[in-house]
Amino acid sequence: MKSNFKLQLLLIDRVGIIADVTGILVDYGLNILSMEVQVEGKFKFVYLETENEHPQFDQESFFTRVEQISGWRETRIINNLPQEKRERGYKVVLDSVSDGIISVDKDGVLTTINLMARQIIGIGDDIEVVGKNFKELGLSDSDLKNCILSKTIIRNTKNITTEKGRFQFLSCCKPIKDSKESVVGAVTIMKSVREIEDLAQALSQQSQISYSDILGKSRGIREAISLAQKIADSDAIVSIRGESGTGKELFARAIHIDSSRSRPFVPINCAALPESLLESELFGYVSGAFTGARKQGKPGLFEIAEDGTVFLDEIADMPLNVQAKILRVIQEKSVRRLGSTEEIAVNARISTATNRNLEMMVEKNQFREDLYYRINVLPIHIPPLRRRLDDIPLLAEHFLFRLNLKLVKNVQIITKTAIDKLYQHSWPGNVRELKNVIERAAIITDSNEVDEDCILFSFEAGKSRKEIKHDRNKFMKNRSLKDMLAIHEKHILQESMKKALSIRKTASLLNISHVTLLNKMKKHDIHVVKK
Ligand SMILES: Nc1ncnc2c1ncn2[C@@H]1O[C@H](COP(=O)(O)OP(=O)(O)O)[C@@H](O)[C@H]1O
Ligand SMILES: [Mg+2]
Numbered sequence: 001m002k003s004n005f006k007l008q009l010l011l012i013d014r015v016g017i018i019a020d021v022t023g024i025l026v027d028y029g030l031n032i033l034s035m036e037v038q039v040e041g042k043f044k045f046v047y048l049e050t051e052n053e054h055p056q057f058d059q060e061s062f063f064t065r066v067e068q069i070s071g072w073r074e075t076r077i078i079n080n081l082p083q084e085k086r087e088r089g090y091k092v093v094l095d096s097v098s099d100g101i102i103s104v105d106k107d108g109v110l111t112t113i114n115l116m117a118r119q120i121i122g123i124g125d126d127i128e129v130v131g132k133n134f135k136e137l138g139l140s141d142s143d144l145k146n147c148i149l150s151k152t153i154i155r156n157t158k159n160i161t162t163e164k165g166r167f168q169f170l171s172c173c174k175p176i177k178d179s180k181e182s183v184v185g186a187v188t189i190m191k192s193v194r195e196i197e198d199l200a201q202a203l204s205q206q207s208q209i210s211y212s213d214i215l216g217k218s219r220g221i222r223e224a225i226s227l228a229q230k231i232a233d234s235d236a237i238v239s240i241r242g243e244s245g246t247g248k249e250l251f252a253r254a255i256h257i258d259s260s261r262s263r264p265f266v267p268i269n270c271a272a273l274p275e276s277l278l279e280s281e282l283f284g285y286v287s288g289a290f291t292g293a294r295k296q297g298k299p300g301l302f303e304i305a306e307d308g309t310v311f312l313d314e315i316a317d318m319p320l321n322v323q324a325k326i327l328r329v330i331q332e333k334s335v336r337r338l339g340s341t342e343e344i345a346v347n348a349r350i351s352t353a354t355n356r357n358l359e360m361m362v363e364k365n366q367f368r369e370d371l372y373y374r375i376n377v378l379p380i381h382i383p384p385l386r387r388r389l390d391d392i393p394l395l396a397e398h399f400l401f402r403l404n405l406k407l408v409k410n411v412q413i414i415t416k417t418a419i420d421k422l423y424q425h426s427w428p429g430n431v432r433e434l435k436n437v438i439e440r441a442a443i444i445t446d447s448n449e450v451d452e453d454c455i456l457f458s459f460e461a462g463k464s465r466k467e468i469k470h471d472r473n474k475f476m477k478n479r480s481l482k483d484m485l486a487i488h489e490k491h492i493l494q495e496s497m498k499k500a501l502s503i504r505k506t507a508s509l510l511n512i513s514h515v516t517l518l519n520k521m522k523k524h525d526i527h528v529v530k531k
Contacts, residue, residue, distance in 0.1 A: 003051075003052050003057075004033070004049060004050065004051050004052070005049075005050060005052070005077060006047070006048065006049045006050075006077065006078050006079065006080070006081060007046075007047070007048045007050070007075060007076065007077060007078065008045060008046070008047050008048075008074075008075075008076040008077075008078045009021065009045070009046040009047075009048070009066065009072070009074070009075055009076075010043060010044075010045060010072075010073040010074040010075075010076075011043065011044045011045075011046060011069065011071050011072055011073060012042060012043060012044070012071030012072075012073065013039055013041075013042050013043055013044040013071075014070075014071050017044065017069065017070075017071055018037065018044075018046065020069045020070075021046060021048075021066070021069065024062070024065050024066055024069070025048075025050060027065070028052075028054070028057060028058075028062045028065075029052065029053045029054035029057065030050040030051070030052050030053070030057075030062075031050060031051040031052075031053055032048060032049070032050055033049040033050060033051055034048070034049040034081060034083070035047065035048050035049075036081060036082055036083055038082070043073070047078070047081045047082055047083075049081055063075055091114075094112065094114035094115075095114050095115035095116070097114060097116060098116060098195065099116060099189050099190060099191050100114065100116040100117030100118075100119070100120040100121075100169070100189070100190035100191075100192075101113070101114045101116070101117055101187065101188075101189055101190075102114075102117045102134070102187070102188050102190075103176065103185060103186065103187040103188075104134050104144055104185050104186055104187075104188075105184065105185040106148055106183060106184055106185050106186075107133075108133050108134045108135065108141050108144060108145070109131060109132070109133055109134070110129055110130050110131065110132055110133070110134055110137075111130060111185065112130070112187075113129055113130065116190075117190060120160070120167055120169060120190055120192065121137055121138070121139065121160065123137065138160075139160065140158075143156055143171060143173045143188065144173055144186050144188060146173075147173035147174065147175050147186045147188075148175060148183050148185070148186050151175050151177075151183050152175070153172060153173065153174050153175075154172070154173045155170065155171070155172050155173075156170070156171050157169070157170055157171075157193070158170075158171050158190075167192070168192075168193040168194070169190045169191055169192050169193055170190070170191045170193060170196070170408065171188055171189070171190050171191075172188065172189045172191075173186050173187070173188045173189075174186060174187050174188075174189070196408055197406075208257055209250060209253040209254050209257060210254055210257050210258065211225050211228070211229065211254050211258065213250065213254065214247060214250055214251065214254060215391065215394050215395055215398055216388065216391040216394065216395070217390060217391065217394065218383070218388030218390045218391045219388075220381075220382070220383035220387065220388050221382070221383070221388060221391060224251065224380050224381065224382050224383075227378070227380050228251055228254065228255050228258070228380055229258065231255070231378050231380075232255045232258035232259045233258075233259060233260075235349060236377055236378060237330065237349075237350045237351070237352065237374065237375050237377060238252065238255055238349070238350070238351040238352065238378075238380070239351075239352050239353075239354075239375045239376050239377070239378070239379040239380070240252055240351070240352065240353040240354075240379070240380050240382065241353075241354060241355075241358075241379050241380065241381050241382070242353075242355060242381060242382030242383070242384070242430075243355050243382075243384045243428075243430055244355045244429065244430065244432070245385075245429045245430035245431055245432030245433055246355075246382040246383070246384060246385070246430045246431060247382055247430075247431055248313070248353035248355075248382060249267065249311070249313065249353065251353075251380060251382065252265075252267075252309070252311045252313075252351045252353060253265055253311075255309075255351065256308070256309040256311075256349070256351070259309070259349065263305065263306055263307035263308030263348075264304065264305055264308040264309075265305075265308055265309045265311060266301045266304055266305040266308060266309065266310050266311065266348075267311040267313055268281060268282065268301055268310070268311065268312060268313065269313045269314055270312055270313060270314045270315055270317050270318040270322075271313075271314035271317035272314075275319045275321070275322060278318070278319070278322055279322055279325070279338060280298070280300070280338055281300065281301055282300050282301050282302060282310075282322070282325075282326075282335075283300040283302065283325065283329075283335050283336065283337055283338055284297065284298050284299045284300030284301075284302075284303055284335070284337040284338065285297055285298055285300075285337050285338035285339050285340075286337050286338070286339045286340040288339065297337065299337075300335060300337060302329060302335045302344075302346045302348050303335070303344060303346075305348035306346075306347060306348060307347060307348070308348055308349070309348060309349045309350070309351055310348045310349070310350055310351070311351045311352075311353070312326070312350065312351070312352045312353070313352075313353050314353065314354055314355070314356075315352040315353065315354050315375070316354040316355075316356035316358055316361055316366075316367060317354075317356075320366075320367075320368060323367070323368045323371050324368065324371075326371065327368065327370060327371045327374060329346055329350075330350065330371075330374050330375075331374075333345065333346050333347070334346055350375075352375050358372055358376065359372075384427065384430055385427040385430045385431055385433075385434060386426050386427045386495075389423050392419070392422050392423060392434065393414070393419055393422075395431060395434055395435075396414055396419070396422060396434065396438050397414065399434070399435045399438040399439065400412075400414065400438055400442055400450065403438065403439050403442045403443075404442070407442070407443070409442060410448055411442045411445055411447075411448055411449065411450060412448050412449065413448065413449035413450065414438075414441075414449070414450045415449055415450065415451045415452065417451065417452040418441070418450050418451055418452045418454065418455050420452070421452045421455045422434070422437070422455060425457055426491060426494075426495060428498075429458075433457075433458075436458075437455060437456065437457060438450070440454075440456055441454035441455050441456070442454075444456075486524070489520065489524070490524040490526065492510070493506075493510075493517075493520060493521065493524060493526055494526060496509050496510055497526065497528065502528075503517060503518065503521075503528060
């Protein structure tokens, strides 16, 4: 019966000592399956795995013969050769990687497969596949073949259907070269598309937003951040003012994290909910409070946000009657659930945001004056994007980077002309609009750069890129000073109208007569927009 054993010999390093060892092995009919030699100083470690072919093999006598070799120091029976230990180490490393990894030799015969790759392809851990051809695994081997032939990296998106369902992954095949640069095989790395999506989502969800996520070098933004930092630690009510899309919620979240409140950030959009729902959301209710109420009652957001922050977004759109209740929560520092008389202490911080002109609303009795003074102690004003054009390149690059991660694209450059086009826009939707414009641009570009014809504002988005280019070329050709002034004039009028909201006020804002304004509006085809 054949038997194997593994040995470690410690010998003095001298010429011919390995030959002496192998001579003895031959004498005893031991076949060498694997051998490794390591030299350390004046010693040689020899590791052997042998197979014994003689039925009457005498181990004792064999060991004695080995001990007689000149320069012998020690013999040990071992369980694993160093190479086996290294391989096991590599396997642990490979198996802990979250990508699937398969390597093949140049004939497409599998040499390595890690745990993730097995899971992706649906091959159990116990099934031996090393040594089989890649094709036998039911995968297309065309990428690997191309990679080996062309000696270049090949990327592709792939689908496979296994017992566990359909699986989509990005594959990347890289050639393996020997020291003389000839290709001896290839390795394919498989990334699950699901996992990439999850990662991108986790990145874009940004649950832990801090000031460093608020980009901008303009004075307006820097000042807003520094004021936010000053009030974060206090318990003061935060009031964030700014047009839609300027980053009010971003600020509210950053302040929440900065205030080291351990508990949740609970946003509620006061404009989005009808009055009755808004109340029950904010204050909660007890069982049987109203028809349709849950049997066990429900805690309100002020309760849920204990030790956290309640973010009252669009607070100006809160009905007067709810405003009165909020005022009470602020004054009493407690809430009553609907249908209950029990007071529940509130220690949630309150943050508010609005894009409306609260002062004007107070004047018109649309917003409670007492509440206004309560919430507007230290307002943080975020300037609109058109007043901080300097921030555009920074923000645009940031959104591009994030989108690249999300779509696994590699759009790297925003050209100068594209940036110029961004500068010329008035940005009524502010940073949110810029984000959409950049995302749209990165999706439609077919190169690694965003050029001006990829920059589409919402009014252009329906047109084809060719049409827009044509429009613009036409526009550029006929550009006289008069035309350019007219464009600017129209822009100024539109913006002032938006601010002043009436013809009379616009005229006085621009210091022109009522009639002049009307004529100019007619010339530029501008209409009064009622809010
Ligand atoms: N300064 C900024 N830096 C980075 N992203 C910003 C900035 N301002 C706004 N954003 C992004 O723009 C979008 C709109 O911001 P948001 O806070 O919802 O605006 P608002 O609440 O004022 O309407 C969000 O995706 C936000 O992350
Ligand atoms: Mg908002």
